[in-house]
Amino acid sequence: MxxxxxxxxxxxxxxxxxxFSSQKTTALDDVSIFIxxxxxxxxxxxxxxxxxxxxxxxxxxxxxxxxxxxFDGDEITELTTSKMRPLRKELQFVFQDPYSSLNPRMSxxxxxxxxxxxxxxxSNKTEIEDEIANILTTVGLDKDSMRKHPKExxxxxxxxxAIARALAVEPKFLICDEPVSALxxxxxxxxxxxxxxxKKERNISMLFISHDLAVINFLCDRAYIMKSGQIIEQGKVDxxxxxxxxxxxxxxxxxxxxxxAN
Amino acid sequence: MQSMNILEVESLSVRFGESSAKAVxxxxxxxxxxxxxxxxxxxxxxxxxxxxxxxxxxxxxxxxxxxxxxxxxxxxxxxxxxxxxxxxxIGLVLQDPFAALDPVQTVGHQISEGLRASGWSKKRAMQHAxxxxxxxxxxxxxxxxxxxxxxxxxxxxxxxxxxxxxxxDPDILIADEPTTALDVRIQKQVLDLMKQQCENxxxxxxxxxxxxxxxxxxxxxxxxxxxxxxxxxxxxxxLFDRPLHPYTQGLxxxxxxxxxxxxxxLKTIRGQPPILGQLPSGCRFxxxxxxxxxxxxxxxxxxxxxIKWGHSACIQLExxxxxxx
Amino acid sequence: xxxxxxxxxxxxxxxxxFAVLMxxxxxxxxxxxxxxxxxxxxxxxxxxxxxxxxxxxxxTGRDVFSRVLYGARLTLASALVxxxxxxxxxxxxxxxxxxxxxxxxxxxxxxxxxxxxxxxxVLALGFAAAFGAGINAAILALVITWWPGYARLxxxxxxxxxxxxxxxxxxxxxxxxxxxxxxxxxPNSLDVLFVQLSLxxxxxxxxxxxxxxxxxxxxxxxxxxxxxxxxxxxxMSRAWWVVLFPGLAILLTAVSFNLVGDILRRELDPALRTxxx
Numbered sequence: 001m002x003x004x005x006x007x008x009x010x011x012x013x014x015x016x017x018x019x020f021s022s023q024k025t026t027a028l029d030d031v032s033i034f035i036x037x038x039x040x041x042x043x044x045x046x047x048x049x050x051x052x053x054x055x056x057x058x059x060x061x062x063x064x065x066x067x068x069x070x071f072d073g074d075e076i077t078e079l080t081t082s083k084m085r086p087l088r089k090e091l092q093f094v095f096q097d098p099y100s101s102l103n104p105r106m107s108x109x110x111x112x113x114x115x116x117x118x119x120x121x122x123s124n125k126t127e128i129e130d131e132i133a134n135i136l137t138t139v140g141l142d143k144d145s146m147r148k149h150p151k152e153x154x155x156x157x158x159x160x161x162a163i164a165r166a167l168a169v170e171p172k173f174l175i176c177d178e179p180v181s182a183l184x185x186x187x188x189x190x191x192x193x194x195x196x197x198x199k200k201e202r203n204i205s206m207l208f209i210s211h212d213l214a215v216i217n218f219l220c221d222r223a224y225i226m227k228s229g230q231i232i233e234q235g236k237v238d239x240x241x242x243x244x245x246x247x248x249x250x251x252x253x254x255x256x257x258x259x260x261a262n
Numbered sequence: 263m264q265s266m267n268i269l270e271v272e273s274l275s276v277r278f279g280e281s282s283a284k285a286v287x288x289x290x291x292x293x294x295x296x297x298x299x300x301x302x303x304x305x306x307x308x309x310x311x312x313x314x315x316x317x318x319x320x321x322x323x324x325x326x327x328x329x330x331x332x333x334x335x336x337x338x339x340x341x342x343x344x345x346x347x348x349x350x351x352i353g354l355v356l357q358d359p360f361a362a363l364d365p366v367q368t369v370g371h372q373i374s375e376g377l378r379a380s381g382w383s384k385k386r387a388m389q390h391a392x393x394x395x396x397x398x399x400x401x402x403x404x405x406x407x408x409x410x411x412x413x414x415x416x417x418x419x420x421x422x423x424x425x426x427x428x429x430x431d432p433d434i435l436i437a438d439e440p441t442t443a444l445d446v447r448i449q450k451q452v453l454d455l456m457k458q459q460c461e462n463x464x465x466x467x468x469x470x471x472x473x474x475x476x477x478x479x480x481x482x483x484x485x486x487x488x489x490x491x492x493x494x495x496x497x498x499x500x501l502f503d504r505p506l507h508p509y510t511q512g513l514x515x516x517x518x519x520x521x522x523x524x525x526x527x528l529k530t531i532r533g534q535p536p537i538l539g540q541l542p543s544g545c546r547f548x549x550x551x552x553x554x555x556x557x558x559x560x561x562x563x564x565x566x567x568x569i570k571w572g573h574s575a576c577i578q579l580e581x582x583x584x585x586x587x
Numbered sequence: 588x589x590x591x592x593x594x595x596x597x598x599x600x601x602x603x604x605f606a607v608l609m610x611x612x613x614x615x616x617x618x619x620x621x622x623x624x625x626x627x628x629x630x631x632x633x634x635x636x637x638x639x640x641x642x643x644x645x646x647t648g649r650d651v652f653s654r655v656l657y658g659a660r661l662t663l664a665s666a667l668v669x670x671x672x673x674x675x676x677x678x679x680x681x682x683x684x685x686x687x688x689x690x691x692x693x694x695x696x697x698x699x700x701x702x703x704x705x706x707x708x709v710l711a712l713g714f715a716a717a718f719g720a721g722i723n724a725a726i727l728a729l730v731i732t733w734w735p736g737y738a739r740l741x742x743x744x745x746x747x748x749x750x751x752x753x754x755x756x757x758x759x760x761x762x763x764x765x766x767x768x769x770x771x772x773x774p775n776s777l778d779v780l781f782v783q784l785s786l787x788x789x790x791x792x793x794x795x796x797x798x799x800x801x802x803x804x805x806x807x808x809x810x811x812x813x814x815x816x817x818x819x820x821x822x823m824s825r826a827w828w829v830v831l832f833p834g835l836a837i838l839l840t841a842v843s844f845n846l847v848g849d850i851l852r853r854e855l856d857p858a859l860r861t862x863x864x
Contacts, residue, residue, distance in 0.1 A: 088761030189516035
């Protein structure tokens with residue numbers, strides 16, 4: 001068996017309820033998952049299930065109370081900011097809201113070049129511009145886009161920019177937190193196709209979060225079902241969706257009203 | 263046939279502010295008593311603007327055309343008339359339950375507000391509020407009636423909003439993206455609830471949504487809107503089986519489905535929906551349509567023509583039906 | 588009505604023009620002044636406005652016009668000093684407070700609150716009594732009492748912005764903390780602050796002139812507008828020009844900078860709110 005690219009063991013995270021309250025909500029309860037190189041793993045859950053918390057924790061954007069996180073064989077749970085920096089190149093994040101994940105005051109060029117300068121060791125202006133032009137074309141945008149600002153783009157286009165930003169540093173692993181949930185259906189389909197293409201062409205491993213089972217089915221090889229901070233079911237996508245073991249999973253499936261298309 | 267419709271909309275157009283571009287252009291449709299109509303479309307389709315304009319709820323908008331509720335003209339009607347209809351004869355449920363509820367008033371107070379304004383006594387109105395909460399499935403209704411909105415979960419809040427909309431026993435319930443902000447299991451519960459209430463009360467229901475799966479399960483008739491125009495009008499059973507417009511077909515094709523693993527990639531509609539100021543000439547969908555001919559680009563905007571079981575605004579309909587078998 | 592992209596009325600054009608004019612005069616005023624602003628000439632006391640003395644002369648024969656020109660530099664420079672120092676202190680404390688959170692945040696904010704309690708006027712009087720009256724006493728008093736407002740405003744703006752997705756995205760990209768603050772955080776949160784600063788230029792001008800007027804700030808013979816008014820007050824009935832022109836200068840400068848601040852606020856973001864500290 002290949003060593004997992006990303007692994008968590010017993011991750012636990014509690015949030016306090018309020019300033020005066022001693023009560024805590026458990027966002028993550030002893031969560032252990034893994035993603036192998038080249039795999040696309042889905043994370044399914046309703047609001048409050050802890051899926052976003054898990055994603056942010058793996059990306060070291062949130063502290064956990066206990067448990068371990070491994071990336072490419074090394075433990076990264078407690079790494080300092082400076083020690084994490086080189087790993088940031090390998091582990092990238094695409095956020096849900098395309099309207100708030102891009103700096104409104106930066107041009108697309110500045111947004112994408114930031115990562116390139118930090119992690120690709122390029123400093124020559126022309127080289128960087130060429131790289132940006134390439135990556136914009138890859139995500140389906142015109143290379144003139146680089147001179148524009150985020151507000152000149154639609155939601156779907158902004159999400160392409162966000163994906164370009166992540167890909168520009170050539171990561172091994174991409175975490176996508178509901179990247180298409182805020183988009184129209186026809187645009188969703190375009191972005192999903194894009195992600196599938198990138199997955200195949202670049203052999204990127206992905207953790208893909210969605211509440212939409214059909215989307216998970218389209219993109220993922222394996223999936224974890226989360227509820228109240230716990231993993232309650234996992235397995236290959238076909239198996240989970242055709243013969244779910246847990247009652248909750250069955251409920252989710254039947255509630256996902258499926259279109260009676262030809 | 264048409265005179266039996268509880269709501270009859272004809273050539274409705276909406277323009278925002280000073281722009282000459284129409285966000286909604288000359289749409290016509292009817293709603294029968296007890297019927298559930300789905301209005302589907304993506305952002306910019308004008309689906310929300312059209313309904314809000316009928317109720318006089320749009321700011322700085324110029325509305326033209328006609329919308330008759332039980333024969334009474336609503337467009338251009340004075341505030342007094344509209345106030346008498348909004349809430350009382352036509353109830354509205356919007357997308358974000360949190361935004362629809364006043365955070366500093368109890369839920370019971372808000373549900374009973376319309377009733378008290380109509381002359382009901384405070385006691386009787388409150389009793390009715392409790393009864394409504396029970397009907398919409400809020401547990402411990404007699405206690406919860408005194409709770410505040412933030413004390414309810416998202417799904418429960420939406421039920422409260424539905425209770426508010428039903429309070430004065432309206433003839434039509436309009437729901438604009440009522441479940442978009444909710445989890446999938448709660449979505450089903452809320453939709454089941456609305457459908458059941460409509461059936462019990464003989465109420466008509468209008469569901470505005472971008473979610474075709476909701477349309478496929480909860481509606482009788484459907485209109486599909488694109489860039490401010492209606493492109494197809496059909497029935498629930500027929501729409502999915504035999505779309506009458508390339509856009510509808512495109513939408514159906516681009517949905518990922520569980521169990522459909524034949525195709526590696528989703529079939530997408532190329533391009534993007536047009537921006538209001540830059541509407542294409544002729545048929546607004548033509549730049550993205552695989553069936554477009556030069557007539558689609560150069561002619562006028564295609565009108566909605568009756569076809570067998572519905573209506574279509576596609577002038578290449580024959581070609582489309584033939585080639586999309 | 589729209590004149591150009593940003594200005595919507597003749598009044599706004601006039602305001603921008605006047606504000607720019609004041610800045611220009613502050614820079615080159617002393618070079619174009621026709622007479623020595625401090626040149627005493629008892630033979631020409633209280634002369635009415637004429638071709639030689641545009642604004643007339645004052646109690647000691649000094650040319651009011653030249654003094655008004657010199658006063659522009661004095662007033663604007665003092666206001667600038669106050670604003671810059673106040674902004675720097677306020678932003679630094681606000682940023683540190685907002686980003687550290689926890690106990691440091693609390694300590695800094697309580698420290699800020701304490702300074703808010705000082706009344707500018709009383710403090711200015713105190714400094715005048717302790718160190719002697721003068722424009723420096725006025726500046727010091729203003730700096731001490733004005734910075735807390737900026738610290739609190741900065742903190743509120745930063746707290747509101749720091750959890751936004753694009754800031755988290757910068758962290759996910761490995762962007763250093765300092766760079767994140769300068770390039771991501773500040774440009775997207777301090778719009779309101781810079782608008783407040785431009786509005787405050789007008790307020791500071793008024794306070795400095797006011798303090799000089801009551802004798803606590805700049806002293807005669809310094810050509811500060813407020814001091815000039817105080818000096819000419821007793822002779823106002825017979826030599827109105829000694830009081831009118833400095834007064835007009837204060838009024839028009841404050842109003843025009845205020846209007847420019849309003850324009851900035853409107854243009855930077857229609858959804859911008861102004862905050863009261």
